[in-house]
Amino acid sequence: MKKIIKKHPLALRWFHWINFPILAIMIWSGLLIYWANDIYGVKIGGRELIKFFPDSFYKALNIPFRLAEGMAYHFVFMWLFFINGLLYVLYTLISGEWRLLVPNRNSFKESWQVVLHDLHLRKEAPAQLKYNAAQRVSYSAIIVMGFGSVLTGLSIYKPVQFGWLASLLGGYEMARSEHFILTIGYCLFFIVHILQVIRAGWRNFSSMVTGFDVVPAEENDVQAPANLPSSNL
Amino acid sequence: MKETIITERKLTEKTVIAFTVFILLFIAAIFVWKWIRNQPAESGTLSGIPSPLRKGLTIDEKLFRASFNPNVLVKTYPISAAAKKVRVNGDVGMGNDFDAGNWKLGVVKDNGDTAFFSMDDIKKLPKTDEVFDFKCIEGWSQKTWWGGTKFSDFLKYYHLDKEATNSFVGMITPDKKYYVGIDMPSALQTQTILAYEMNGKPLPMDQGYPLRLIIPVKYGIKHIKRIGTIYFSNTRPRDYWAERGYDYYSGH
Known part of the structure; x- marks a missing residue:
């Protein structure tokens, strides 16, 4: 006999796995668009440390001269990205799942402890429910970022009709750079997310597909069926 | 969180079903993607990209x-x-x-x-x-x-x-x-x-x-x-x- 615990509701698994390819398409098509005016970089004291992006990077991903294609994909798949994100937020609100997700008073302090624990610089992880403090902070931040991408995107897509929004975000060119920075944020999130999934192991990954977590054997033993004498151990 | 006790066999069954559906959907998504990319462009002035786009x-x-x-x-x-x-x-x-x-x-x-x-x-x-x-x-x-x-x-x-x-x-x-x-x-x-x-x-x-x-x-x-x-x-x-x-x- 095995004990399983319901972990991820079916709806959440759908939202998560639909978002994955759609966000990938949005980032890829965004890259096709960005290439046509690739002006961003990180400069310190006049020296360019990072250029977004080097020619070799574009070449490797076959990015150049595909602006029209990029815009077409971007402005079709944006609807799926938006609707899926909206449904996710509505679901978490209505189901009450948000209580497990949104950071609480201690989450910001504790998320550092989680990071230190995960880096093996601290022995104990802080107590948690479904998600640890770092997860609460990052999974909530990513939703805020998604909202930000929709708003900055809208203000550069229709900068006249949504001129008020563009002004609010610092103007057309500022909104474009914010849209870009958010995308870099997704990529960083993705890297950490993948590393954490690998670190957490198969059981954790499996639960994102099956929805349930299998309770390890040693915990099973503690609650052995009542008809077995447990005192003779 | 809800706990359930199930047999080992049932657990395997549930896992296999979930992963089968997951992989099938993944393959379906790839097919939809390829289908979009392979659609010809419309003729006339609205041209240059696959017609679904x-x-x-x-x-x-x-x-x-x-x-x-x-x-x-x-x-x-x-x-x-x-x-x-x-x-x-x-x-x-x-x-x-x-x-x-x-x-x-x-x-x-x-x-x-x-x-x-x-x-x-x-x-x-x-x-x-x-x-x-x-x-x-x-x-x-x-x-x-x-x-x-x-x-x-x-x-x-x-x-x-x-x-x-x-x-x-x-x-x-x-x-x-x-x-x-x-x-x-x-x-x-x-x-x-x-x-x-x-x-x-x-x-x-x-x-x-x-x-x-x-x-x-x-x-x-x-x-x-x-x-x-x-x-x-x-x-x-x-x-x-x-x-x-x-x-x-x-x-x-």
């Missing part, structure tokens, strides 16, 4: 044309904000064999006649100067200063009101190599001008001398340089960049 862009267009508000004006700036060195992008339709001396603007009327207008015919209407943030579809923008005649004034003054009831207006360069199609509400928006000046001087050759369109509610691709002929239609006029996969509407 074009359908998507047309839905976007419908939505934004329906919600277009001509009273929302494009933000304008003082003349001091205008760039002295104006970026030149694109020279299709700007061949060297252009005979500026004999240029006249041809307007095809609904009855099939073409009326010709000299620069003086255009200049005698009130002049509008505007500095706005010119936005290129490539993603850059630049504050630039243009002067010319409001397109809506031009149509009214020369009794082209009936023509203005068409859904679209088309414009073509004298060599017919560059052409745009524009929905009428955007063309009639009060900031759309037939521009003959840039930075207070006649248009430079590479900016479309003698007359170009400035339509601040659109991307730069619609601001056709060196207009030769204007015509009206209820079906989409040909559009150079739409034929190359860009959004026909390209509106802001």
Whole structure:
């Protein structure tokens, strides 16, 4: 006999796995668009440390001269990205799942402890429910970022009709750079997310597909069926 | 969280089913992706990209044309904000064999006649100067200063009101190599001008001398340089960049 615990509701698994390819398409098509005016970089004291992006990077991903294609994909798949994100937020609100997700008073302090624990610089992880403090902070931040991408995107897509929004975000060119920075944020999130999934192991990954977590054997033993004498151990 | 005790066999079964569905959906998604990419482009002026994407862009267009508000004006700036060195992008339709001396603007009327207008015919209407943030579809923008005649004034003054009831207006360069199609509400928006000046001087050759369109509610691709002929239609006029996969509407 095995004990399983319901972990991820079916709806959440759908939202998560639909978002994955759609966000990938949005980032890829965004890259096709960005290439046509690739002006961003990180400069310190006049020296360019990072250029977004080097020619070799574009070449490797076959990015150049595909602006029209990029815009077409971007402005079709944006609807799926938006609707899926909206449904996710509505679901978490209505189901009450948000209580497990949104950071609480201690989450910001504790998320550092989680990071230190995960880096093996601290022995104990802080107590948690479904998600640890770092997860609460990052999974909530990513939703805020998604909202930000929709708003900055809208203000550069229709900068006249949504001129008020563009002004609010610092103007057309500022909104474009914010849209870009958010995308870099997704990529960083993705890297950490993948590393954490690998670190957490198969059981954790499996639960994102099956929805349930299998309770390890040693915990099973503690609650052995009542008809077995447990005192003779 | 809800706990359940199940047999090992049942656990395996549940896991296998979940992963099978997961992998099948993943494969289905790849097929849908490949299907989209392999669809041929539509023929005609809405070309250049797989037809499902074009359908998507047309839905976007419908939505934004329906919600277009001509009273929302494009933000304008003082003349001091205008760039002295104006970026030149694109020279299709700007061949060297252009005979500026004999240029006249041809307007095809609904009855099939073409009326010709000299620069003086255009200049005698009130002049509008505007500095706005010119936005290129490539993603850059630049504050630039243009002067010319409001397109809506031009149509009214020369009794082209009936023509203005068409859904679209088309414009073509004298060599017919560059052409745009524009929905009428955007063309009639009060900031759309037939521009003959840039930075207070006649248009430079590479900016479309003698007359170009400035339509601040659109991307730069619609601001056709060196207009030769204007015509009206209820079906989409040909559009150079739409034929190359860009959004026909390209509106802001």
